[in-house]
Amino acid sequence: MASESQGIAVTGSAFLRGQILRELQTAIGAENVSVGEDDLQASAADWSWMSKFISFQGLKQPAPDFVVRPGSTTDVSRVVRIAADYKVPLIPRGGGSGTQGGTFAPYGGIAVDLTRMNNIVNIDHESLIVTTQAGIDGPTLEAELNKSGLTLAHYPGSYHLGATIGGFIAARGAGVVSTKYGKAEDQVLQVEAVVANGEVVRTLPVPSHAAGSDLLQTFVGSEGTLGIITEASLRIDPLPAARSFLAFSFPDIFAGIEAGRRIMTSRLRPAVIRLYDEADSVKLKDWVGVPFTGNLMILMCDGAEQLVAYETAAITEIAVGVGGTSLGEDVGLMWWEGKYEPYAKGKLPQPPLMYGTFDTVARFADIPAIYRAKKKVIEEEFKDVGARYTAHFSHWYEWGTMIYDRFYVDNGPTDPAAAMALHDRLWDAGVLASIEHGGVLNDHHGVGLKLGRFMRPQYGHGFELMKQLKAAWDPDGIMNPGKLGFGPPSNSVW
Numbered sequence: 302m303a304s305e306s307q308g309i310a311v312t313g314s315a316f317l318r319g320q321i322l323r324e325l326q327t328a329i330g331a332e333n334v335s336v337g338e339d340d341l342q343a344s345a346a347d348w349s350w351m352s353k354f355i356s357f358q359g360l361k362q363p364a365p366d367f368v369v370r371p372g373s374t375t376d377v378s379r380v381v382r383i384a385a386d387y388k389v390p391l392i393p394r395g396g397g398s399g400t401q402g403g404t405f406a407p408y409g410g411i412a413v414d415l416t417r418m419n420n421i422v423n424i425d426h427e428s429l430i431v432t433t434q435a436g437i438d439g440p441t442l443e444a445e446l447n448k449s450g451l452t453l454a455h456y457p458g459s460y461h462l463g464a465t466i467g468g469f470i471a472a473r474g475a476g477v478v479s480t481k482y483g484k485a486e487d488q489v490l491q492v493e494a495v496v497a498n499g500e501v502v503r504t505l506p507v508p509s510h511a512a513g514s515d516l517l518q519t520f521v522g523s524e525g526t527l528g529i530i531t532e533a534s535l536r537i538d539p540l541p542a543a544r545s546f547l548a549f550s551f552p553d554i555f556a557g558i559e560a561g562r563r564i565m566t567s568r569l570r571p572a573v574i575r576l577y578d579e580a581d582s583v584k585l586k587d588w589v590g591v592p593f594t595g596n597l598m599i600l601m602c603d604g605a606e607q608l609v610a611y612e613t614a615a616i617t618e619i620a621v622g623v624g625g626t627s628l629g630e631d632v633g634l635m636w637w638e639g640k641y642e643p644y645a646k647g648k649l650p651q652p653p654l655m656y657g658t659f660d661t662v663a664r665f666a667d668i669p670a671i672y673r674a675k676k677k678v679i680e681e682e683f684k685d686v687g688a689r690y691t692a693h694f695s696h697w698y699e700w701g702t703m704i705y706d707r708f709y710v711d712n713g714p715t716d717p718a719a720a721m722a723l724h725d726r727l728w729d730a731g732v733l734a735s736i737e738h739g740g741v742l743n744d745h746h747g748v749g750l751k752l753g754r755f756m757r758p759q760y761g762h763g764f765e766l767m768k769q770l771k772a773a774w775d776p777d778g779i780m781n782p783g784k785l786g787f788g789p790p791s792n793s794v795w
Contacts, residue, residue, distance in 0.1 A: 348459070349401055349402050351751065365411055367410075380413060389410050390406065392405075393471070394416075402749045403472070415529075432535075434532055439456070439464055453537055454478050459474075466535070471520075480572060480574055484696070492504055526780050528774070544601060546601050549598045550596060560625055565702075571616060573601035574697045575600075577596070588648055655724060657708050659707070659732065662744035666739075671734070672706075675692075678734045683730070688727065689711075690707070692706035704740075753787070756786035764786070
């Protein structure tokens with residue numbers, strides 16, 4: 302156990318810790334390995350309320366014992382082999398923009414910071430595929446693609462918070478134009494990953510094949526629990542020739558949901574549909590400056606000019622047909638230009654405010670009941686603490702949509718244990734209401750440590766099969782333990 306002056310929870314002996322440190326330094330260079338407290342704390346922190354609250358209270362993040370910064374897949378393989386030899390946990394980290402405690406190290410171990418691995422390997426202009434190392438951030442990649450008139454078209458809220466390509470894929474991330482261009486899981490065609498014994502695996506060059514099970518989609522969404530993604534090939538698209546914006550108000554949120562359903566089941570493909578309930582449109586007005594509240598829908602269509610003209614006319618007819626009132630193009634354009642404002646410094650919610658984003662996805666038939674149930678349980682069962690509920694619907698599919706809904710408590714407990722308990726009770730209430738009414742735990746924020754306890758009620762016996770897969774690929778349980786509900790390392794003496 303480390304001394305209290307070191308400020309970190311080390312369970313290995315000092316001698317063993319020194320031995321591992323020296324081996325890591327030899328493997329990837331001493332300058333790329335750190336045991337400094339500031340580095341350890343920074344590697345554990347993310348954008349979850351839990352992490353922000355820990356910092357706000359002046360407490361310590363659940364930190365690793367070492368931070369390594371590999372520069373290549375070979376470096377990652379060397380690190381993983383050392384960890385496997387000593388049965389030491391590994392915690393992959395990209396830009397640290399996650400919200401689920403995915404970078405926490407509750408069992409200590411080695412944080413693998415991939416941000417040095419930020420090179421573009423190849424741009425295939427003929428097939429429209431880009432291959433990059435996993436640690437490159439979205440804006441850097443997008444800027445390079447734009448020089449050739451191309452785009453990845455993946456613009457998440459974390460876009461300017463350091464989010465990396467590996468993070469997009471590991472958590473099934475989504476951007477604001479996912480309704481047309483897809484989520485990370487739709488854009489990725491191939492990955493290279495290092496698995497728990499240090500071997501390097503490369504999936505097939507395309508995802509659509511009849512050559513057995515698809516290893517690609519097993520890595521996608523696995524949040525580092527099955528391997529560390531080191532490289533990826535993704536579909537890219539030409540920059541659109543034209544964009545057109547639409548905005549509508551609706552008499553209630555359910556008319557807006559019906560408009561979105563009809564748009565998607567008509568197989569129209571707007572790049573953006575954002576539907577805000579009354580409470581969330583107030584936030585939009587405050588944060589972005591959109592001059593309307595109420596039940597507000599904003600849309601954007603892009604592509605060839607003829608396609609854009611056809612889609613905007615067809616969408617307008619549908620929206621007006623279910624009671625929508627057109628608000629013109631300027632509202633949508635204002636939203637587009639200010640879409641990252643909610644994530645700007647000082648605008649994201651921060652402790653002492655308590656908050657959480659549920660991020661539920663479901664079929665169209667289940668969405669109204671989920672919205673009603675969650676709004677009711679948060680506002681009524683937690684009325685004594687003044688809980689508020691807001692929602693918008695931001696990613697749409699041929700079969701359904703997702704509710705980006707959030708709870709707020711303005712004056713939560715100041716005692717850390719009481720605050721964490723209230724936070725978990727709010728999550729229990731909201732998530733279980735979603736599952737009971739046909740919702741799926743998450744659309745694109747991942748599960749991490751925070752939501753692991755919901756995996757069994759979500760999947761039933763299917764979760765046991767997931768655990769068996771995890772045990773087969775990672776028998777010692779060293780790959781990001783504690784995440785996705787998989788529990789602690791299996792055989793570690795660390």
